[in-house]
Amino acid sequence: xxxxxxxxxxxxxxxxxxxxxxxxxxALIGTAIGVLPGIGPVATISLLLPITFGQPATTAIxxxxxxxxxxxxxxxTTSILLNLPGEISSVVTTLEGYKMARNGRAxxxxxxxxxxxxxxxxxxxxxxxxxxxxxxxxxxSFGPADYFSLMLLGLIISAxxxxxxxxxxxxxxxxxxxxxxxxxxxxxxxxxxTFGIPELSDGVSFVAxxxxxxxxxxxxxxxxxxxxxxxxxxxxxxxxxxxxxxxRATPSVLRGTALGSVLGILPGGGASLSAFGAYMLExxxxxxxxxxxxxxxxxxxxxxxxxxxxxxxxxxPLLTLGIPSNAVMALMVGALIIQGIQPGPRMVEAQPDLFxxxxxxxxxxxxxxxxxxxxxxxxxxxxxxxxxKFLYPAILVFCAIGSYSTNNNVFDVYxxxxxxxxxxxxxKLKLEPAPLLIGFVxxxxxxxxxxxxxxxxxxxxxxxxxxxxxATMLAIGAIALAAMLMPNLRKGKEAAMAG
Amino acid sequence: MxxxxxxxxxxxxxxxxxxxxxxxxxxxxxxxARRMGPGYMPMLVFYFVLFLGIMVLAIAFFNGPDPLERWxxxxxxxxxxxxxxxxxxxxxxxxxxxxxxxxxxxxGLGLLVGFxxxxxxxxxxxIGAICAGLCVFSLLLEKGGLMLALIATILVACMAEPExxxxxxxxxxxxxxxxxxxxxxxxxxxxIRVSVWPQF
Numbered sequence: 001x002x003x004x005x006x007x008x009x010x011x012x013x014x015x016x017x018x019x020x021x022x023x024x025x026x027a028l029i030g031t032a033i034g035v036l037p038g039i040g041p042v043a044t045i046s047l048l049l050p051i052t053f054g055q056p057a058t059t060a061i062x063x064x065x066x067x068x069x070x071x072x073x074x075x076x077t078t079s080i081l082l083n084l085p086g087e088i089s090s091v092v093t094t095l096e097g098y099k100m101a102r103n104g105r106a107x108x109x110x111x112x113x114x115x116x117x118x119x120x121x122x123x124x125x126x127x128x129x130x131x132x133x134x135x136x137x138x139x140x141s142f143g144p145a146d147y148f149s150l151m152l153l154g155l156i157i158s159a160x161x162x163x164x165x166x167x168x169x170x171x172x173x174x175x176x177x178x179x180x181x182x183x184x185x186x187x188x189x190x191x192x193x194t195f196g197i198p199e200l201s202d203g204v205s206f207v208a209x210x211x212x213x214x215x216x217x218x219x220x221x222x223x224x225x226x227x228x229x230x231x232x233x234x235x236x237x238x239x240x241x242x243x244x245x246x247x248r249a250t251p252s253v254l255r256g257t258a259l260g261s262v263l264g265i266l267p268g269g270g271a272s273l274s275a276f277g278a279y280m281l282e283x284x285x286x287x288x289x290x291x292x293x294x295x296x297x298x299x300x301x302x303x304x305x306x307x308x309x310x311x312x313x314x315x316x317p318l319l320t321l322g323i324p325s326n327a328v329m330a331l332m333v334g335a336l337i338i339q340g341i342q343p344g345p346r347m348v349e350a351q352p353d354l355f356x357x358x359x360x361x362x363x364x365x366x367x368x369x370x371x372x373x374x375x376x377x378x379x380x381x382x383x384x385x386x387x388x389k390f391l392y393p394a395i396l397v398f399c400a401i402g403s404y405s406t407n408n409n410v411f412d413v414y415x416x417x418x419x420x421x422x423x424x425x426x427x428k429l430k431l432e433p434a435p436l437l438i439g440f441v442x443x444x445x446x447x448x449x450x451x452x453x454x455x456x457x458x459x460x461x462x463x464x465x466x467x468x469x470x471a472t473m474l475a476i477g478a479i480a481l482a483a484m485l486m487p488n489l490r491k492g493k494e495a496a497m498a499g
Numbered sequence: 500m501x502x503x504x505x506x507x508x509x510x511x512x513x514x515x516x517x518x519x520x521x522x523x524x525x526x527x528x529x530x531x532a533r534r535m536g537p538g539y540m541p542m543l544v545f546y547f548v549l550f551l552g553i554m555v556l557a558i559a560f561f562n563g564p565d566p567l568e569r570w571x572x573x574x575x576x577x578x579x580x581x582x583x584x585x586x587x588x589x590x591x592x593x594x595x596x597x598x599x600x601x602x603x604x605x606x607g608l609g610l611l612v613g614f615x616x617x618x619x620x621x622x623x624x625x626i627g628a629i630c631a632g633l634c635v636f637s638l639l640l641e642k643g644g645l646m647l648a649l650i651a652t653i654l655v656a657c658m659a660e661p662e663x664x665x666x667x668x669x670x671x672x673x674x675x676x677x678x679x680x681x682x683x684x685x686x687x688x689x690x691i692r693v694s695v696w697p698q699f
Contacts, residue, residue, distance in 0.1 A: 054689060167558060168506070171513050171551035178520060178544050185527075185537035192537055193523060216629060223625035223659050389660045390673050393653050396629060397677055400636040400652060401645075405691040410602050410637035414610060417633040424626055428568070429509045447540040459533030 003129060010129075010356030014364055019062050019357065022055070023365045026063035030070015031372055034087055035078050035380045039395065041071040041087070042434075043218050045331045046210035047395065049338070050402040057339040058354045062361040064335055068328050069121060069311040069362070072271055073369045076113040076304050077380055080106055089271035089307040092279040096292065096299030103295045105245075107237040112249050112297055113304035114373045120257040120305035121366035124312035127261050128319070129359045132348060135320035139345035145453035145463045149473035151446045154267040154323045155439060156477040161266065161273055162432045166484045169435045172426075176439025177446065179204050186448065199411040206334040208403050208412045209440060212419025213426070213433040214327070215399045219392045220424050239374060241297075248288050249301040255281060256305030264310030265317060267438075270326035271307040278306035312362055319355055320345060323442065327434040330441045338406075503563030510556030517549035570622070577620040581627075585613025602641060610634045618658070628659035644696045645686070649678055 013019060033044045045064050052060035075087030080097035093113065100109040142150070155177075159169035182193045183203030194200040241249070259281060260274040282302040283292050292299055315332075317323045322344030324330040336343045341351060348355045373380070403416045426433050457463035464470050524545060530536025589609030592599040599605045611634035618627035632655040639648040657663040657670045685691050 051684075051689060165506070165555075165558075165562075167551060167554050168509060171509075171548060171555060174544060174548040174551055175513070175516065178516075178541070178548060181541050181544065188528075188537050190527065190537045192527060192541065193520075216633070220626045220629050220659075223629070389662055390669070392629075392660075393656050393673050394677055394680070396632055396656050397636075397649055397652060397681060400633055400648075401681060401685055401691070404637070404640060405685070405689075405693070408692055410607065410640060413633055413637040413640075414603060414607055417610060417614075417630040420630055420633075421626065425512075429505050429512070430565075431509055443544075450540065451535045454532055454535060459531060461532065 003133070006133075006352070006356050007129060007360060009352065010358075010360035011364075013058060013353045013357030014062065014360035018056075019059055019361060020364070022059050022063040023066050023361045024368055026066020027070040027365050027368045027372055030067040030072075031074035031369065031380060032383060033067070034071035034074020034076075034090075035383055036386075036391065037078060037084050039218065039391070040214075041068045042210070042327045042331065043215040043395070044071075045328060045335075046207065047215050047398050047402050049207050049210070049331065049335055050406045052335055053338060053406070057336065057341055057351070058357045060335055060339065061332065061354060061358055062365075064332060065315070065358060065362060066365045068271075069308060069365065070369055070372075072304075072308045072311050073114060073117055073373050074380065075307075076117075076300075077110065077373070077377065078384065080109045080113065080300070081381065082384070087271075089275045089311075090304075091272070092275050092303045093300055095279070096296050099293070099295030100297065100300065104237055105295065105297075107239040108241050108245055108297065109300050110377060111239045111241055111374060112245070112253075112301045114370055116249070116253040116256065116301045116305040117308035118366050118370045119253055120260060120309035121312055121369075122363060123257050124261050124264070124309040125359055125362045125366070127313055128316055128362070129356075131316060132320055132355065132359070135316065136345045136348045139321050142345075142469060143453070143467065144449040144456065145467050146469040146473070148446055148449040148453055149464055149470040149477075150321065151323060151442050151449070153473040153477040154317070154325070155435070155442060157267040157480055158325065158438050159435050160480050160484045162435050164430055164432055166481075168430070169432055172431055172433070172435040173439035176436035176441075177443035179209070179436070180440045180443030181447070186444075187451065197411070199407070199409055203444075204440075205403070205406060205412045205415055206338075206440070207406045208415035209419050210331060210334070210437060211399050211403055212416040213423035213437065215395065216416060216420035217423030217427065217433075219395055220420065221427055222388060223392065239377075245297050248286075249297045252282055252286055252298040252301040253305045255285070256302035257309045259302075260306030260309030261313045263306070264313030265325070267317065267323070267325040270314045270328070271311045274306040274310035275303040278302040308366075315358070315362075318343060319347060319358070322347070322445075324438055327437045330437045333441045501561055501563040503559040503561075503565045504567045505565045506555055506559030506562065508567060510552050510554075510559055513548055513552030513555060517545045517552055520545045521549070571620070573620045574622050577617050577623060580619070581613040581616040584616045585609045588612035598642070602637075604638065607634050607638045611638065625659045629656055632656035640693065642698055644694045644698060645681070646678060646695055647697055649681055650674060653677060 033039045045067055071087050072089060075090035076093050079085045079090040079093035080101050083094050083098035085091040085094055097109045155173045159173050160166055162169040182200055184201050185192055191201055256278040259278050263274040263277055264270060279299060282298045283289055286298040288296045288298045314325045314329055317325045318329045318332055324333050333343050400413055403412045406412055423433055453463055524538050524541045527538030528536035529538045589605050592605035592608045599608050611631055614627045614631035617623040632652045635655050636648045636652040639651055653674045663670055686695060
């Protein structure tokens with residue numbers, strides 16, 4: 001009964017005028033950037049981070065969360081109508097969705113992806129509400145050694161599941177942790193790697209790092225590619241599904257929801273991995289698997305449900321353990337810390353309005369998105385006609401003002417430019433920036449827990465193996481690493497990533 | 500040969516980073532495992548990065564081929580020239596004007612000159628113009644005000660896209676639109692602490 005009371009409290013928070021307004025704004029922005037290829041949720045959230053400073057923490061997180069799951073709705077529109085994924089997580093939707101559109105069933109594909117997403121989002125919201133407090137109870141018994149091992153596990157899994165080479169991804173995690181070391185040492189007050197620059201004594205600016213690596217570097221890479229956005233030729237057609245389509249899509253939505261909810265919780269998981277996973281699953285087990293490649297509705301329904309479910313459940317590790325599971329969640333940690341809230345198991349009790357308000361707003365946001373996406377689809381299609389050459393100056397100026405206004409100093413803007421060059425270099429060397437961001441956020445926390453654990457154990461590193469929770473985490477991490485070094489498993493991952 | 504040039508370059512970058520960082524870390528007391536000093540965790544992390552860099556480099560000899568994009572002489576030359584010109588501008592800045600004295604002005608001018616020079620090569624034009632836009636923005640913002648900084652940034656950034664140079668009317672449109680939008684969002688709604696008009 002407790003959970004119902006808590007949810008009611010959450011709805012009370014989420015239904016306040018301001019929170020409703022910003023949930024709507026988040027959902028609208030999310031859909032817009034989901035529809036537009038070339039700008040994703042990571043870049044958008046990092047460039048909107050500075051804007052959220054003036055808001056209450058709950059409102060800020062509600063809006064940022066809306067952008068993330070809103071992008072999952074919007075991304076499918078472009079995939080289905082233009083065969084061009086608006087988001088990475090909707091790459092697989094192009095495979096069957098665009099075929100459906102060419103068969104004249106674009107409306108049905110759009111409808112099932114919105115309805116499937118809505119169903120998945122609602123279920124996943126309940127999963128977050130149910131499992132959140134339970135996990136929090138477990139997490140409260142964690143000691144510093146357990147925390148350290150848990151974060152290490154999170155970093156390992158996020159590297160293992162990242163695209164491309166595992167070794168390079170782990171190296172990027174290391175680089176991120178290294179960047180996180182810059183600034184004042186908490187225990188001794190000594191300046192580390194600041195080169196006498198006062199602006200660095202609080203560490204490398206999170207906003208500058210995220211904006212440079214994701215926002216600006218993305219602009220540069222998009223400008224190098226010639227624009228391949230053809231004018232819309234497909235007609236949307238009727239949004240109603242036939243009875244036959246309902247029958248085929250329903251089990252896929254259910255499977256996608258379940259898979260996405262589970263994969264979303266995993267570190268490094270999140271929306272894109274879940275969509276790939278659901279597509280592979282549908283191709284193997286669904287009744288219409290022989291129709292794949294000709295426009296099978298299962299291939300739209302499953303992945304679309306999965307990516308939205310995962311977008312919601314990936315909040316679980318963040319809200320209960322304070323550990324970000326992907327780059328978007330790392331940005332959420334940044335947003336919380338800037339607001340003066342340390343994410344972790346105490347958040348549910350200390351900030352109940354944030355926890356329950358966010359959960360309630362997720363459901364409200366999903367309901368809004370259904371309306372935003374289905375009846376208003378024509379408006380989003382029009383948005384696609386804005387060429388990138390007019391879009392990128394806007395993104396750039398927002399980044400410039402945003403990175404300046406975080407701390408009101410121009411040093412952060414120069415840092416953004418430098419990180420943009422670094423991010424550009426990373427992409428040319430096929431180094432993934434997402435694990436770096438997670439390492440950067442977790443690094444300082446890991447150092448603190450490591451020091452505390454070693455102090456308590458009088459310098460004995462065996463403490464990490466003697467405590468059962470910690471030992472279990474390390475064992476899982478070791479297995480995950482070993483599994484990725486096995487050639488056939490790695491091939492499986494590569495196939496899944498290639499779609 | 501199955502050389503993976505991208506991974507070789509990645510490995511070298513990682514190793515270089517780790518070695519320089521380990522060298523810098525000599526300033527910090529290590530402490531003991533029980534009472535870790537400020538240098539202990541950095542030491543662990545940098546050795547970790549060094550180890551992974553060596554691993555990436557070692558694997559790179561077998562998992563290719565994955566060649567890097569081929570640079571022309573102009574591509575490499577413009578980078579070298581940009582570094583030289585940028586450094587020179589940074590040192591010369593205090594002599595040019597007192598405008599560059601405060602707020603990392605000299606550093607900003609150096610970066611700006613570097614990014615402008617790099618645009619000489621077509622390959623680097625996007626990265627050069629976009630980053631130069633950011634530098635122009637920071638240089639102009641505090642004395643020139645938001646509006647002037649925005650106009651300059653948009654003009655510089657539009658150089659990244661060849662189509663804009665053929666149709667300058669589009670630049671005018673986007674500038675007016677963005678000035679209005681930024682004024683409404685950042686000054687009217689969010690009220691960030693920045694002057695709007697020049698302060699000369």
